[in-house]
Amino acid sequence: MGEFDLIARYFTRPTTKAVLGVGDDCALLQPAPGTQLAISCDMLVEGRHFFPDVDPFTLGHKALAVNLSDLAACGATPLAFTLALALPRADEAWLAPFSRGLLALADAHGCELVGGDTTQGPLNICITVFGEVPVVKGRSQALLRSGARAGDDVYVSGTLGDARLALEALRGTLALPADVLAEARQRLEQPTPRVALGQALRGVASAAIDVSDGLLGDLQHVLTASGVGATIDTSIAINLIAACTRPDCAAGLISLKNRLGYVLAGGDDYELAFTAPASAREAVQAAARQAHTPVTRIGRTEAEAGLRLTDGQGNALPRSFASFDHFA
Amino acid sequence: MGEFDLIARYFTRPTTKAVLGVGDDCALLQPAPGTQLAISCDMLVEGRHFFPDVDPFTLGHKALAVNLSDLAACGATPLAFTLALALPRADEAWLAPFSRGLLALADAHGCELVGGDTTQGPLNICITVFGEVPVVKGRSQALLRSGARAGDDVYVSGTLGDARLALEALRGTLALPADVLAEARQRLEQPTPRVALGQALRGVASAAIDVSDGLLGDLQHVLTASGVGATIDTSIAINLIAACTRPDCAAGLISLKNRLGYVLAGGDDYELAFTAPASAREAVQAAARQAHTPVTRIGRTEAEAGLRLTDGQGNALPRSFASFDHFA
Numbered sequence: 164m165g166e167f168d169l170i171a172r173y174f175t176r177p178t179t180k181a182v183l184g185v186g187d188d189c190a191l192l193q194p195a196p197g198t199q200l201a202i203s204c205d206m207l208v209e210g211r212h213f214f215p216d217v218d219p220f221t222l223g224h225k226a227l228a229v230n231l232s233d234l235a236a237c238g239a240t241p242l243a244f245t246l247a248l249a250l251p252r253a254d255e256a257w258l259a260p261f262s263r264g265l266l267a268l269a270d271a272h273g274c275e276l277v278g279g280d281t282t283q284g285p286l287n288i289c290i291t292v293f294g295e296v297p298v299v300k301g302r303s304q305a306l307l308r309s310g311a312r313a314g315d316d317v318y319v320s321g322t323l324g325d326a327r328l329a330l331e332a333l334r335g336t337l338a339l340p341a342d343v344l345a346e347a348r349q350r351l352e353q354p355t356p357r358v359a360l361g362q363a364l365r366g367v368a369s370a371a372i373d374v375s376d377g378l379l380g381d382l383q384h385v386l387t388a389s390g391v392g393a394t395i396d397t398s399i400a401i402n403l404i405a406a407c408t409r410p411d412c413a414a415g416l417i418s419l420k421n422r423l424g425y426v427l428a429g430g431d432d433y434e435l436a437f438t439a440p441a442s443a444r445e446a447v448q449a450a451a452r453q454a455h456t457p458v459t460r461i462g463r464t465e466a467e468a469g470l471r472l473t474d475g476q477g478n479a480l481p482r483s484f485a486s487f488d489h490f491a
Numbered sequence: 492m493g494e495f496d497l498i499a500r501y502f503t504r505p506t507t508k509a510v511l512g513v514g515d516d517c518a519l520l521q522p523a524p525g526t527q528l529a530i531s532c533d534m535l536v537e538g539r540h541f542f543p544d545v546d547p548f549t550l551g552h553k554a555l556a557v558n559l560s561d562l563a564a565c566g567a568t569p570l571a572f573t574l575a576l577a578l579p580r581a582d583e584a585w586l587a588p589f590s591r592g593l594l595a596l597a598d599a600h601g602c603e604l605v606g607g608d609t610t611q612g613p614l615n616i617c618i619t620v621f622g623e624v625p626v627v628k629g630r631s632q633a634l635l636r637s638g639a640r641a642g643d644d645v646y647v648s649g650t651l652g653d654a655r656l657a658l659e660a661l662r663g664t665l666a667l668p669a670d671v672l673a674e675a676r677q678r679l680e681q682p683t684p685r686v687a688l689g690q691a692l693r694g695v696a697s698a699a700i701d702v703s704d705g706l707l708g709d710l711q712h713v714l715t716a717s718g719v720g721a722t723i724d725t726s727i728a729i730n731l732i733a734a735c736t737r738p739d740c741a742a743g744l745i746s747l748k749n750r751l752g753y754v755l756a757g758g759d760d761y762e763l764a765f766t767a768p769a770s771a772r773e774a775v776q777a778a779a780r781q782a783h784t785p786v787t788r789i790g791r792t793e794a795e796a797g798l799r800l801t802d803g804q805g806n807a808l809p810r811s812f813a814s815f816d817h818f819a
Contacts, residue, residue: 208612284536289617
């Protein structure tokens with residue numbers, strides 16, 4: 164199978180939103196009048212972002228999910244994406260499930276594949292995704308990292324830490340019951356981008372980011388961009404790891420310290436961390452209901468720079484969890 | 492140096508066209524009212540698209556140039572791009588010249604770096620580029636592959652085959668005088684995207700493509716998309732290779748057959764191949780002058796499908812030049 168057959172068979176489909184899709188030198192998009200185009204780009208490398216033997220269907224899902232998660236953090240409505248793919252060989256047994264997983268998630272979000280590139284090389288998946296953000300009365304509705312104000316509440320969507328738990332089990336550093344691993348592995352391999360929540364939070368949240376490298380590190384980006392600090396209540400946060408709230412999963416399997424580490428600095432969660440003024444608490448819960456996505460208030464921003472942890476009684480805890488850095 | 496330092500030091504600059512550049516979950520673009528956004532994406536892999544010891548400055552140039560060439564083929568005005576980079580390690584001696592080469596070409600075309608991703612992995616450079624195409628009276632001015640009509644002239648810009656000549660010399664399959672190699676190597680490593688020509692051809696050319704995999708293969712994409720065939724006069728085409736028209740380069744160094752092969756199927760040229768009605772000959776030459784880019788009329792499209800070669804007397808020649816296919 165040649166390069167052009169491969170593209171035609173697995174990656175060429177009619178477009179409805181884009182003016183022109185796969186098959187010319189460029190794709191053409193015509194954003195609706197009065198909107199901004201949100202753009203994000205993520206590259207996934209074998210051995211770094213996924214195991215060589217990962218199911219190609221879930222890999223296709225994840226490659227797009229991590230990009231949609233960036234659109235979600237911005238409050239954008241997905242429109243389209245490009246896919247660049249370096250493959251060791253044109254292997255149909257890999258390409259068929261990969262493209263199915265990719266395009267199933269794309270269809271679920273109305274996000275059209277409009278172009279890309281394929282080449283021979285070590286497995287590498289690079290997706291650039293495009294979304295639309297309304298501009299209302301000259302004001303962009305995009306959620307930015309820089310909008311938090313001192314005194315805002317800090318929230319996180321869904322659950323945190325299960326992806327890291329699965330990663331540790333797959334690496335063999337801990338053992339999990341099969342059904343616990345299966346559920347956690349689903350979070351690692353097929354994360355749910357919080358696209359509906361991001362859109363529902365437009366005009367409600369003051370700042371947002373998606374949690375990809377770990378909550379503390381990613382939240383720090385929001386605090387730095389906004390010029391504020393925050394305190395997080397770990398007695399609330401520690402319950403965000405779904406595996407440890409299952410009745411069949413004895414919490415004793417995982418030490419409390421590790422459990423908190425997975426929640427605060429696990430990575431690969433693809434939840435939204437966001438801030439909103441205390442006056443917006445009802446609006447935040449309404450957005451969560453509208454998006455069918457639970458959100459948990461875990462702390463508060465403050466004028467004092469830095470990110471502090473407390474126990475349930477308000478006592479300070481040491482901060483010893485690093486975020487993920489690709490070159491550290 | 493960590494991931495975020497690396498991005499801050501080499502790839503973060505203020506934007507003037509984009510609403511928001513590097514540093515948030517998404518970049519934000521606001522295309523001018525009444526325009527379409529042209530999008531293209533190319534991935535360059537070490538050992539496949541460039542030698543491991545290539546000068547990082549020229550590699551930065553080329554990585555963006557091949558993308559700008561796609562915008563040129565579409566007639567788009569460059570706006571912005573994203574860069575995803577997998578690097579074996581954060582090597583400042585490589586990153587500094589790479590970013591200089593990349594951003595020098597970006598500045599020359601007013602194309603802003605607005606976002607991207609960096610990760611550890613085998614060297615891989617993936618750029619997605621965005622350009623603007625006007626819509627006039629409801630009609631997109633984008634140049635497409637599908638617009639050629641039987642009887643149109645076939646043109647190519649600049650020179651063809653020198654990049655392949657340099658590649659062969661660097662591979663050691665032929666020897667070239669040092670100054671000939673230096674000039675050809677410039678074409679291989681720092682191709683000139685024909686951005687101004689593409690824009691000048693809006694409303695003049697009937698179809699266009701950029702020549703990246705070799706003239707015959709790429710022109711065939713235009714013919715297929717347009718439902719026509721073409722005949723190319725090889726007695727004109729053979730003179731398109733600059734190295735062989737130098738007085739100090741004895742044509743005898745390269746066989747006539749190889750020379751024609753480099754021109755017709757060499758690859759890595761990043762010139763524009765385009766069609767235009769015979770009635771537009773003066774307009775084509777005016778566009779070429781306006782863009783300071785020579786163009787050569789090399790043939791004609793015909794109703795009969797297929798791509799035929801003739802000598803200067805109109806006699807048919809055998810067609811034995813393949814185009815480049817990454818998985819063939």
